[in-house]
Amino acid sequence: MNLHEYQARALLKAAGVPMPDGDVASTPTEAEAIARRIGGTVVIKAQVHAGGRGKAGGVKLARNPSEAMDEAAQILGMTIKGLTVHKVLVVPASEIATESYVGLIMDRETQRPVFMVSSAGGVDIEEVAARTPEKIVRLPVDPTYGLFPHQALRLAFGLYRDFGQVKAAAKIMEQLYSAFISNGASLAEINPLVTTPEGRVLALDAKIVIDDNELFWRPDLGVLRDDSAEEPSEAAARRANLSFIKLDGNVGCVVNGAGLAMATMDLVKYYGGEPANFLDIGGSSSPEKVINALKIITADSNVKAILFNIFGGITRTDDVANGIVAATRQFKVSVPIVIRLTGTNEAEAIRILNEVGMTALSDMDQAVERVVQLAKGAA
Amino acid sequence: MSIWSGADTRLLIQGITGREGSFHARQMLEYGTQVVAGVTPGKGGQRFENTVPIFNTVADAVRETGANASVIYVPPMAAAAAIIEAADSGVPLIVCITEGIPVMHMSRAMPFVRARGVRLIGPNCPGLITPGARTKIGIIPGNICIPGRVGLVSRSGTLTYEVVNHLTRNKIGQSTCVGIGGDPIIGTNFIDCLRAFQDDPETDAIVMMGEIGGTDEQQAAGFVREYVKKPVVGFIAGQTAPKGRRMGHAGAIISGSSGTAEEKIAAFEAAGIGVMKRPLDVVELLKKRMQ
Numbered sequence A: 001m002n003l004h005e006y007q008a009r010a011l012l013k014a015a016g017v018p019m020p021d022g023d024v025a026s027t028p029t030e031a032e033a034i035a036r037r038i039g040g041t042v043v044i045k046a047q048v049h050a051g052g053r054g055k056a057g058g059v060k061l062a063r064n065p066s067e068a069m070d071e072a073a074q075i076l077g078m079t080i081k082g083l084t085v086h087k088v089l090v091v092p093a094s095e096i097a098t099e100s101y102v103g104l105i106m107d108r109e110t111q112r113p114v115f116m117v118s119s120a121g122g123v124d125i126e127e128v129a130a131r132t133p134e135k136i137v138r139l140p141v142d143p144t145y146g147l148f149p150h151q152a153l154r155l156a157f158g159l160y161r162d163f164g165q166v167k168a169a170a171k172i173m174e175q176l177y178s179a180f181i182s183n184g185a186s187l188a189e190i191n192p193l194v195t196t197p198e199g200r201v202l203a204l205d206a207k208i209v210i211d212d213n214e215l216f217w218r219p220d221l222g223v224l225r226d227d228s229a230e231e232p233s234e235a236a237a238r239r240a241n242l243s244f245i246k247l248d249g250n251v252g253c254v255v256n257g258a259g260l261a262m263a264t265m266d267l268v269k270y271y272g273g274e275p276a277n278f279l280d281i282g283g284s285s286s287p288e289k290v291i292n293a294l295k296i297i298t299a300d301s302n303v304k305a306i307l308f309n310i311f312g313g314i315t316r317t318d319d320v321a322n323g324i325v326a327a328t329r330q331f332k333v334s335v336p337i338v339i340r341l342t343g344t345n346e347a348e349a350i351r352i353l354n355e356v357g358m359t360a361l362s363d364m365d366q367a368v369e370r371v372v373q374l375a376k377g378a379a
Numbered sequence B: 001m002s003i004w005s006g007a008d009t010r011l012l013i014q015g016i017t018g019r020e021g022s023f024h025a026r027q028m029l030e031y032g033t034q035v036v037a038g039v040t041p042g043k044g045g046q047r048f049e050n051t052v053p054i055f056n057t058v059a060d061a062v063r064e065t066g067a068n069a070s071v072i073y074v075p076p077m078a079a080a081a082a083i084i085e086a087a088d089s090g091v092p093l094i095v096c097i098t099e100g101i102p103v104m105h106m107s108r109a110m111p112f113v114r115a116r117g118v119r120l121i122g123p124n125c126p127g128l129i130t131p132g133a134r135t136k137i138g139i140i141p142g143n144i145c146i147p148g149r150v151g152l153v154s155r156s157g158t159l160t161y162e163v164v165n166h167l168t169r170n171k172i173g174q175s176t177c178v179g180i181g182g183d184p185i186i187g188t189n190f191i192d193c194l195r196a197f198q199d200d201p202e203t204d205a206i207v208m209m210g211e212i213g214g215t216d217e218q219q220a221a222g223f224v225r226e227y228v229k230k231p232v233v234g235f236i237a238g239q240t241a242p243k244g245r246r247m248g249h250a251g252a253i254i255s256g257s258s259g260t261a262e263e264k265i266a267a268f269e270a271a272g273i274g275v276m277k278r279p280l281d282v283v284e285l286l287k288k289r290m291q
Helices: A005-014 A028-038 A065-075 A125-131 A149-157 A163-182 A212-217 A232-239 A258-270 A287-298 A317-330 A346-355 A364-378 B019-031 B058-065 B076-088 B103-115 B158-169 B190-199 B216-227 B261-270 B281-290
Strands: A023-025 A042-046 A059-062 A088-092 A098-107 A112-118 A136-140 A185-195 A201-203 A206-210 A243-246 A251-255 A277-280 A305-312 A337-343 B011-014 B035-039 B052-055 B069-072 B093-096 B119-121 B127-130 B135-138 B147-154 B174-179 B205-211 B232-237
Touching (some): A005 A185, A028 A042, A059 A065, A098 A125, A098 A163, A112 A125, A112 A149, A163 A185, A251 A364, A258 A277, A258 B158, A258 B232, A337 A364, B019 B135, B052 B058, B058 B076, B069 B135, B076 B093, B076 B103, B147 B158, B147 B190, B158 B174, B158 B281, B190 B205, B190 B216, B205 B216, B216 B232, B232 B261
Parallel strands (some): A305 A337, B011 B069, B147 B174, B147 B205
Antiparallel strands (some): A042 A088, B127 B174
């Protein structure tokens, strides 16, 4: 789960990371009031889950409160990469002497949190990593012990020469690490970490991604989710406990298991079609899950045909068949459905479908070829 | 005869009285697996379905029954602790089925597991099955497998079943099928499985089912080139997956430009691995390479 900058700032601030005072506004009037309280020139920053906010016109300077109100009025409501801006962050404009990058990610290879710091900050760190990897200092941390003081210092020496700044930065490393652990993050980033002309070290931007698996026992973090930043169909799927991602094609896919769901999308493409979505109904698929899945997929007007691909292991194929029958009784599905099912309770599933005049295939390739043809015929 | 599991497997089940645990305990018993113990704290002294003795701790179960493998069906918040308990009790093979374990928990558990020198498979995996010994540890349906000489390793569950089903329908039996799991932090990776299959005298060829996200498949391809003499065929799921989105499995995500299907397929091809375009291609590719 991605956090907005203002939410990430609050978590880092709570851990003690020094950053300029600032606040979030939902209206131009609120932005004006914050700018007045801060005084001087401020930056208005769109709070939206998309990179490249500056290039899209979502980050603006304002020299006084009335400019802050005007700029906020411009930014609030604008669309960046398909997402509407509902909030802006108002922070003082800082004078910057140097910009660095500090990131902490849960790394798959070392299976540990890994720090990445670079004195080439303020830019896309992936580009730095690709072009000049020697400019990045990497340090894996054993979570059993946490970040040792000498490790924090080593990272800080990678950024600064002035020992005062080194000590300040080392402290920020420790604070960032503690925020990462206590919030169950999979990524925490300060980009840029700046020094001011007077020599202070400050965090100017913050990004945090929370591990979705933490949310189950951390309702305090769950409330930070911004539903409005999600594709509405994906938000609905999440509430129904379905793993769903909307795509641009016209073949709707309902599959059990993430690997098989990806392979099904790939096979749709292989036979000349375009998948409309990724959808995994999971292992224990109650009929309700199938009904919810069909509701979400049929709401997409691009969808011209729907494929069920179920390999029953834990999933009982008769549960899925019951779900399909119940759904088609509840609401009209106006596009053709192709059903492939095999495995646990297959005979019963086929009987349930046959009773209402539906049929099922047992072969995945046959089913995909047929659904692609149906989608094309309708297009 | 197989890898990591077989006729000498004496299995204990952590979470045997839970909803998932009891369902799959029955399935494993029916298949023929030697289930010697269950563990549910507070229910020590009882028996599961009047047969399998239940213990309060893994240490008790190991001492009383000589269990040498454990399978974990414990809810996500307690699963990493269950892994640590099994490792601390000297169980040499631990298979964790549970999905949804916070990655931080696994990051803490892994150094402990490694320090004890035990093998962890998973988490978020379907487990493993050795059809020739009627031994299944996990949730892979036994009825789709037949004994044989092809080893299979996969990051997913149902996609594994799809491929095993193609093999079985074409009378190509399996030595052992291993699901290593879809999480970013897992105990056993492709290379561990490839090495074991290469060293197993009763495995003649290897099928590996990968997916987008991370670099495990790329490293495995390098390992195949250096070490594996047996024919290998492979598949990568997620060729149509968009970047930056988590495709169901927590580990199935293309970060930036790394972990794409193209990158992995190219690594397979460079290592001489036969690349399946569709799951069903496994049959023709294997037949061609096993001649």
